Amino acid sequence: MNEDNNDIRIQGLLIDLDGVLYLNHELVPGAIDAISEIRTAGVPFRFVTNTTRMNPASISGHMENLGFEASIDEIISPPVAAAAFMEKNDLQSYHLLASPDLADAFSSFQAQDEGADAVIIGDLGEVFTFDRLNTAFRIIMDGAQILALHKDRFWQTESGPRLDTGPFVSALEFASGKQAIVVGKPEKAFFDIALQNLQIEAPNVAMVGDSIETDIGGAMESRLQGILVRTGNYQFHDESESQVSPDFIIDSIADLPALLRSPLSPQQER
Numbered sequence: 001m002n003e004d005n006n007d008i009r010i011q012g013l014l015i016d017l018d019g020v021l022y023l024n025h026e027l028v029p030g031a032i033d034a035i036s037e038i039r040t041a042g043v044p045f046r047f048v049t050n051t052t053r054m055n056p057a058s059i060s061g062h063m064e065n066l067g068f069e070a071s072i073d074e075i076i077s078p079p080v081a082a083a084a085f086m087e088k089n090d091l092q093s094y095h096l097l098a099s100p101d102l103a104d105a106f107s108s109f110q111a112q113d114e115g116a117d118a119v120i121i122g123d124l125g126e127v128f129t130f131d132r133l134n135t136a137f138r139i140i141m142d143g144a145q146i147l148a149l150h151k152d153r154f155w156q157t158e159s160g161p162r163l164d165t166g167p168f169v170s171a172l173e174f175a176s177g178k179q180a181i182v183v184g185k186p187e188k189a190f191f192d193i194a195l196q197n198l199q200i201e202a203p204n205v206a207m208v209g210d211s212i213e214t215d216i217g218g219a220m221e222s223r224l225q226g227i228l229v230r231t232g233n234y235q236f237h238d239e240s241e242s243q244v245s246p247d248f249i250i251d252s253i254a255d256l257p258a259l260l261r262s263p264l265s266p267q268q269e270r
Contacts, residue, residue, distance in 0.1 A: 010225060010260060012200040013038065013045035014191075017059070019156055019210035019232020020253050022066055026158050028231050030254025032067045037257040039069070047075045048194050048207075050150040050184045050214070052122030052165060053099045055079065076194045078149035078184035079105035082120055084193065085147065085183055091117040097136045097168075098122025098149060115142060121172070121180070122149040123165050133168060140176045150184030152214060156232050186218020195224075206247070208256060210234045217244040229253055 018024065021031040038045060047070060051059060056075040063070040079102045086094065086109060093110040096103060097119055103111065106120070119136045140146055151166040169180050184190050195202055206225035209215020210232030220226045228234065228246040231253070250259055 009204070010206045011044070011204040012198050012206075013043060013256075014048045014194050014198070014205060014207045014219070014224070015045055015253075016207075016209040016211075016215050017047055017049040017063070018051060019234075020208060020229055021063075021068065023232065024157050025066070027066055028252055028254070030252065034253045034256050035068060038260070041257070041260070043260060044198055044200065045074075046194055046198055048185065048190075049075070049077050050152055052078055052102065052149045052184075053125060055101050055104055057104075058101055076190075076197060078122070078190065081183040081187075081190045081193055082106075082147055082149060083108070085181065085189070086118060091145070094118045094120050094147070095136060095139050095144065096120050096122075097132060098124060102149075114139065116144050118145045118147045119172075120147045120149065121165060121169050128168060133171065137172055137175055140172060140178060146172055146176070146178055146180035148180040148182045148184075150214075151180070151182050152184075152211075154233075156210075156235075186214045186221065188218075188222045191219060191222040191224065195222075208253065212244050212246065216246050220244065220247075227256070227259070 021028055049059065054062065056072045056077055059075050059077065060070050060072050083105050093112045093116045094106055095112060095116040098121060102122060116139050119139050124132070146169065148169045149165065151169050152164040153166045154161045155164050173180055195205060198205060202223040206227050207215055207219030208227045208229060210229050212228055216226035216228050226246040227248045227250060230251050248259060250256060
């Protein structure tokens with residue numbers, strides 16, 4: 001739990017997308033109204049997501065099609081963090097084992113199928129073939145770093161849980177004997193980028209998410225407050241088995257505006 005949390009009010013929000021606002025194309029009831037109310041109240045927020053099948057422009061379009069107001073500048077996703085890592089560590093080239101939609105984020109670097117400095121791994125869905133995985137493995141064995149956009153095990157869809165990027169990252173780690181560098185949630189570097197964008201100190205910002213480990217655990221490790229929602233991936237987690245103790249637990253994003261209006265105290269269930 002954040003220290004001195006009784007004296008801290010929530011001044012800004014980081015809000016997860018899939019599982020919190022919607023399940024792919026299915027809206028969480030009350031989500032649109034909740035975001036609209038938070039926006040009208042003037043509470044600063046950013047949408048933060050581990051989604052790697054779409055770039056921010058595509059995510060924005062998807063959200064607008066669902067009925068949300070969402071600009072590209074309000075969306076922070078792992079490719080932004082990956083590009084920052086590559087620049088900081090002087091990595092010049094990459095092989096993208098992820099959706100081609102993400103290539104724009106790496107326009108400052110050279111795409112290569114051989115001799116790349118980094119293999120960038122995200123969600124490829126049905127086109128995650130053996131040949132593509134094996135090509136990435138060979139590039140890694142030739143010296144490339146493994147740069148994982150995130151390492152989530154699965155995500156919840158309208159038809160049930162679906163494998164995410166993590167299992168494929170683990171396969172490449174096991175085969176190559178190398179450790180992946182993870183740049184998405186729950187890594188501190190990802191939350192730092194979001195906080196810099198929001199321009200609010202970590203203890204005054206709350207992360208709203210459905211994953212007790214990736215969203216809430218990662219945020220609280222970075223000194224943010226954690227608001228767990230009982231939608232999306234929540235049903236697959238047993239709180240009693242987790243070492244993470246959220247500051248707040250609410251049934252869904254629809255309950256967030258009321259929480260923000262109330263006198264805040266830690267570990268309340270709304």
